Amino acid sequence: MTNAITTPAPAGTAWDPSIPTTTHGGCWVYPGRLVLAIPGREWPHQPATCPQPYDAPGEWIGSGADEALVCTGCGLDIT
Numbered sequence: 001m002t003n004a005i006t007t008p009a010p011a012g013t014a015w016d017p018s019i020p021t022t023t024h025g026g027c028w029v030y031p032g033r034l035v036l037a038i039p040g041r042e043w044p045h046q047p048a049t050c051p052q053p054y055d056a057p058g059e060w061i062g063s064g065a066d067e068a069l070v071c072t073g074c075g076l077d078i079t
Contacts, residue, residue, distance in 0.1 A: 007079060010062020013038050015077070024076055025050045035075040036061065036068060043075040050074040 009015050015034040023029055024047045035047065038061070045051065052073035059072050069079040 007068060007077075008066050009036060010066045010068055013061065019046065021047050021076060023048045024054065024071070024074070025052065027054055029076070033077045036070045036077065038075070043073065045074045047071075047074045047076045050076070 014037050016037040017034055019035040021029050021033055021035060026048075029047065035043065050071060050073040052071050056072070058069040058078045060067055060069055062068055067079075068077055070076060071078055
């Protein structure tokens, strides 16, 4: 299965398809969601072991059409 991103990554960032995203903290993740790679920033967790609850507030990165909401623990797209 190929991940299909529907939104572009915010300027200066990229979606990282090399990080497994089938689960987030033990919960199933909709196919196509990826982790946002931001130069100079590392996420403290991987999606599968992220302790952030599914409904935790995320962080908006970028603006306009390139804006994405990501998990603050692992960078997973939660837009």
